[in-house]
Amino acid sequence: MIHYLSSVALLLAAAAKATQVTNNTFASRVNCACTELSQKLPDSVLVPTSANFTTETKHFWDIRSAVSPACMFFPTSADEVSEGVATLTSCNAEFAIRGGGHMNFPGANNIAGGVLMALNRLDEIVVNEEDCTVSIGPGNTWADVYGALDPYGLYTNGGRLKTIGVPGLSLIGGFHYFINKFGYTMDSMRSYDVVLGNGTQVVASATENPDLFWALKGGANNFGIVTKFVMQAYKIPQISTTIQAFDEASIEKFIEAAGEMAINSDAEVGAGSVLSISYNATTDSLSASLLGVQEGNESPPSRFAAFDAVPSISRSDNITTPAVWHSVLETPNQLWRIQFAHHTVKATATARLYEILKAWKVAVGEVSDVQGLHATFVLNTMPKSAATVAKTNAVGNVWGLEDEESLIIWQLSTGWDNESDDLRMTAWSKNFIEYHHSINQNLGVASEFVYMGDAGEFQNPYLGFPAANVEKLREVRASYDPNQVFVKLNWGGFKLSV
Ligand SMILES: Cc1cc2nc3c(=O)[nH]c(=O)nc-3n(C[C@H](O)[C@H](O)[C@H](O)COP(=O)(O)OP(=O)(O)OC[C@H]3O[C@@H](n4cnc5c(N)ncnc54)[C@H](O)[C@@H]3O)c2cc1C
Numbered sequence: 001m002i003h004y005l006s007s008v009a010l011l012l013a014a015a016a017k018a019t020q021v022t023n024n025t026f027a028s029r030v031n032c033a034c035t036e037l038s039q040k041l042p043d044s045v046l047v048p049t050s051a052n053f054t055t056e057t058k059h060f061w062d063i064r065s066a067v068s069p070a071c072m073f074f075p076t077s078a079d080e081v082s083e084g085v086a087t088l089t090s091c092n093a094e095f096a097i098r099g100g101g102h103m104n105f106p107g108a109n110n111i112a113g114g115v116l117m118a119l120n121r122l123d124e125i126v127v128n129e130e131d132c133t134v135s136i137g138p139g140n141t142w143a144d145v146y147g148a149l150d151p152y153g154l155y156t157n158g159g160r161l162k163t164i165g166v167p168g169l170s171l172i173g174g175f176h177y178f179i180n181k182f183g184y185t186m187d188s189m190r191s192y193d194v195v196l197g198n199g200t201q202v203v204a205s206a207t208e209n210p211d212l213f214w215a216l217k218g219g220a221n222n223f224g225i226v227t228k229f230v231m232q233a234y235k236i237p238q239i240s241t242t243i244q245a246f247d248e249a250s251i252e253k254f255i256e257a258a259g260e261m262a263i264n265s266d267a268e269v270g271a272g273s274v275l276s277i278s279y280n281a282t283t284d285s286l287s288a289s290l291l292g293v294q295e296g297n298e299s300p301p302s303r304f305a306a307f308d309a310v311p312s313i314s315r316s317d318n319i320t321t322p323a324v325w326h327s328v329l330e331t332p333n334q335l336w337r338i339q340f341a342h343h344t345v346k347a348t349a350t351a352r353l354y355e356i357l358k359a360w361k362v363a364v365g366e367v368s369d370v371q372g373l374h375a376t377f378v379l380n381t382m383p384k385s386a387a388t389v390a391k392t393n394a395v396g397n398v399w400g401l402e403d404e405e406s407l408i409i410w411q412l413s414t415g416w417d418n419e420s421d422d423l424r425m426t427a428w429s430k431n432f433i434e435y436h437h438s439i440n441q442n443l444g445v446a447s448e449f450v451y452m453g454d455a456g457e458f459q460n461p462y463l464g465f466p467a468a469n470v471e472k473l474r475e476v477r478a479s480y481d482p483n484q485v486f487v488k489l490n491w492g493g494f495k496l497s498v
Helices: 002-023 026-040 078-091 142-152 166-172 210-216 248-264 302-308 322-327 350-366 384-392 419-443 467-480 485-489
Strands: 071-073 095-098 115-118 125-128 133-136 189-195 201-205 225-232 239-247 271-280 285-295 314-320 337-346 374-382 407-416
Touching: 026 071, 026 078, 026 115, 078 115, 078 189, 078 201, 078 225, 078 485, 125 142, 133 142, 142 166, 142 322, 166 225, 189 210, 201 210, 210 467, 239 248, 239 302, 239 322, 248 271, 248 285, 248 302, 248 350, 248 374, 248 407, 271 302, 271 350, 285 302, 314 322, 337 374, 337 419, 350 374, 350 407, 350 419, 374 384, 407 419
Parallel strands: 071 115, 095 115
Antiparallel strands: 125 133, 133 225, 189 201, 189 225, 239 285, 239 314, 271 285, 271 374, 337 407, 374 407
């Protein structure tokens, strides 16, 4: 009898434990957060049966990111972000944060079955003409910002295309056309409003929480949720643009011109480009394009003289406003499943870059049977003057780049149609860049800098930052997120390891 009773007791204890475990599953914790958020802020939550839920699951650039969360939370104010974080942490629920949704790193900006905090509705933009700053909510794209600055003849150094989100780009660094003059996007940030993992709201600026201010300049999504960016603007009412196309016969010279421009750029006149080389599977040929932008109204823009010597197949020069230029540079969502991957070389290594390009064309042939293959080789120039800004502005940034030599990022951007090719294309990209980077290392032309905006999810950009900066980032994280909310509950994207 005693034996029987103790067995029953054991069974009851096991059942109680099972209930406890059930209540502590990923799904039950997420359910707790979705239920509480729906009760507290019913107008700010969508569930899979809500009208706009499916549309919102497509608000990502990369098809790989379009997974279905259990619920979506759309805060309308910093207070609601705080309330959301408090709810998520009290339920211990895993969540993702979405700004413009452009980062092509599955898990960075969405979470299957978890809670998606989408910042779309934090879309305020306030221009302060007097002190030449613009205060930007994280629900905005760069085209929104340039449009708001336009009536004042102002411009700022955010994204180069239209629909990229403000928050993701700003928190990872940010390449604009005029980095040679103003530095990277992060270098123009004057302050950040941040909701921390315990739900409190702080300001990070040169005078308030300066360690967090520094960490947010390139330190990504490790510290909190930014609910407002205050950014320097610049009096640039007009820009001079050049759009040029080149066929394969001119591509060696095109790469040389890119190197020349990176090396010779100074900070006198803002000027920079988007440089890409595309593979055409039908003709098995390459073609290159230059989108060049220079501040002011000198046309054609003289800072692109290096490209004048390269025979082009078409060319169009124009003078316009920043807002009009950006308004047409669409990057539509959901065109492809897509993998970025890249490494960086010294800008003097253009002959080596041309070799890599030729090898890439051959390597593209290896995957030519992949349905929907869309292969592009992108060059991002990093003139040394871009690094001078952080070295001289008394704040710096987490990249800690020296300003002694110019660099060029060589990046693969590869799209395809089917999930069944995901692993193949990721492995293909990884193998190609790592092999050629190792050759560059042996030749002494490699830089270890990796930009989160152009990287594959298998790359670790922190390895390219100075070790002392990485250590400092860890200390800042330990002091502002001691409970590791942005490690354990919000784990997606380029996270600093523990
Ligand atoms: C077509 C295309 C063009 C690009 N052009 C450029 C360019 O010209 N210059 C350049 O520098 N980069 C460029 N990029 C890279 C781009 O900067 C990154 O993809 C960036 O992450 C996009 O920002 P987002 O807000 O759209 O990203 P999201 O995918 O929404 O967010 C990126 C990461 O930041 C986190 N995050 C978002 N908002 C916040 C917040 N408020 N607080 C804390 N964390 C947050 C997200 O959780 C996610 O992990 C380009 C990318 C693409 C796909």
